[in-house]
Amino acid sequence: MVLMLMVVLCYTICSLSDKYAVAKIKFNGNELTFLMAAATALFMTFTLPFVDTRVIWGIPAVAAILLLTASKMLEFQMSALILQDMSAFELKAWLGICLFVSYFTDIVMKTQRFSWLRLGFIAVTVIGLVLIAQAGRKKIRYGKIVLPLIVYLAAKYGYGLVIAAAEPYISSTMCLYFALILLALILLPMAHPVRIFREKRNGGLFVVLTKIPNVAGLL
Numbered sequence: 001m002v003l004m005l006m007v008v009l010c011y012t013i014c015s016l017s018d019k020y021a022v023a024k025i026k027f028n029g030n031e032l033t034f035l036m037a038a039a040t041a042l043f044m045t046f047t048l049p050f051v052d053t054r055v056i057w058g059i060p061a062v063a064a065i066l067l068l069t070a071s072k073m074l075e076f077q078m079s080a081l082i083l084q085d086m087s088a089f090e091l092k093a094w095l096g097i098c099l100f101v102s103y104f105t106d107i108v109m110k111t112q113r114f115s116w117l118r119l120g121f122i123a124v125t126v127i128g129l130v131l132i133a134q135a136g137r138k139k140i141r142y143g144k145i146v147l148p149l150i151v152y153l154a155a156k157y158g159y160g161l162v163i164a165a166a167e168p169y170i171s172s173t174m175c176l177y178f179a180l181i182l183l184a185l186i187l188l189p190m191a192h193p194v195r196i197f198r199e200k201r202n203g204g205l206f207v208v209l210t211k212i213p214n215v216a217g218l219l
């Protein structure tokens with residue numbers, strides 16, 4: 001229970017920092033995605049001696065890394081658009097949809113057995129997220145963000161599918177690690193990191209440092 005609460009705390013810090021980076025510092029999608037990918041990969045490097053680093057190089061492992069790169073690209077870019085209008089807590093409430101879909105996907109794929117108890121726990125979690133989100137809710141222009149929200153949820157769902165399918169060939173940690181490095185390299189020419197730290201130095205450092213609790217949550 002203590003460990004779970006620590007994980008929740010880590011990801012809450014990250015979610016609030018993403019909202020701050022978009023709403024207050026005004027990072028665009030490329031800037032935010034680059035900083036998140038590069039910083040997370042950097043700090044993950046220090047955790048590699050303590051995690052599963054299994055990789056069986058071949059087409060399945062490479063395909064998984066490429067698919068995960070696309071998934072994280074969509075997730076980060078869409079979150080930068082969504083968080084302009086939506087709070088971090090309400091976005092997490094929408095992720096409750098993925099909990100239900102993922103659970104029933106596991107049942108269809110026969111990796112889980114149906115359990116009313118588990119379904120009840122998922123429902124309670126989603127209800128809790130919705131109540132938290134509504135506590136500070138403002139009027140949201142869903143017409144503006146409905147497409148990014150759908151893509152964001154699909155990317156998060158796809159992330160789980162890729163990780164599960166790739167498990168025999170590459171550990172989830174290494175798949176994410178290589179995907180984030182590749183994503184940072186792809187966005188390097190468009191993000192202009194030198195300009196970021198020249199014009200938005202404090203904001204850039206803020207986003208980078210808040211990836212430490214993100215990596216702690218992963219660990």
